[in-house]
Amino acid sequence: NAEGDPAIINKQEWNQYLGEGVDARPYGMPSQFESHVRRQDVPWLTADPVSSVNFTPLHELDGIITPNGLCFERHHAGIAEVDPAEHRLMINGLVDRPLVFTMEDLMRFPRENHxxxxxxxANTGMEWAGAQLNGCQFTHGMIHNVMYTGVPLRLLLQEAGVKTTGKWIMPEGADASGMTRSIPIEKALDDCLVAFKMNGEALRPEQGYPVRLVVPGWEGNMWIKWLRRIEVGDQPWHHREETSKYTDLLADGQARRFTWEMDAKSVITSPSPQAPITQGPGPLVITGVAWSGRGTIPRVDVTIDGGITWQQARMSGPSLNKSMHRFYLDVEWDGKPMLLQSRAHDSTGYVQPTKEQLRHVRGENSIYHNNSIQTWAVNEKGEAENVEIS
Ligand code: MTE
Ligand code: CO
Known part of the structure; x- marks a missing residue:
């Protein structure tokens, strides 16, 4: 352009005037130009915001860590604003010594980072009967991936002394939802954490401040927020969240129960309906995330032609157990329509199923545990749409 690029030629305000000094932003926030990057809900999904969900903007993120302020929220009775000085964690039931911990008590146990x-x-739960929500934020955004600092639950249970008859635990939240789940003692003694930090800072109120249970690889509902009590028992409690909810209705009307582990899954986050291609044909970075509740993701395949041909994507970033993985496929886009899909392989050898394969086993009555392959149709303009192909 003969006139030259105004972005180079013109003096900008930030070239000419001093900016704000240190301490103007004692707890930093993102640039004002990033204000579109935010959690969002789907208004018709739930009747009331205190028993609702919003979604992580996966299409705006990169790497593997979810920033704390963008972690999706799922509350059954709103956000409890808990004063840590007034908060206690009780362990009772089939234990030698029922115990009550203050937050300070918890800080004296050896802690770990994971x-x-x-x-x-329920992530992707609206997609069982057909393609519905237009964007990976809404189809796949009920997920976050953060570094937790916490005390292994095993250490607290050992302190209380689990009786030989103690085979299950029931964590309970301090919010008004009466959130309780039954968890087998083997899992409790294995890798569960009583966490008080996320990505280095205190848990956010939305995520269960001051303390939440971390149940690696297992469905989010079991990760009790605002954790106030853990009862040890000899059998599961069969409470609301594991009977009428969080069970998987099969085609024949029978319900699968105790489906705790999250199966391997992946999604392309860009291009996607909320992240269209805006720069036209040429080099294109296709990227997405993959995860498995059973281990790591050594491999993700990507197709741009609806599954006729597959290419192995490039994994980048740490490959951690039960953590999100980042993949890329760098292509030359010819400007022709594409049918984009990704397919995760986890470290057990399990391969993410197609929608058809999943429906064959599970029917279409389910809400929960939909880990099928997602398709985005990209047109010549670079716009993407949620579709289903067979
Ligand atoms: N814990 C309590 N006490 N109350 C809740 O409403 N929601 C559960 C779980 N733990 C919930 C809870 C559900 S269904 C999910 S998916 C996760 O918390 C969501 O965690 P997040 O809000 O940090 O994303
Ligand atoms: Co949930």
């Missing part, structure tokens, strides 16, 4: 994904069992 990056784990949390996926709500």
């Amino acid at each position: 990056v784990y994904f949390l996926e709500c069992a």
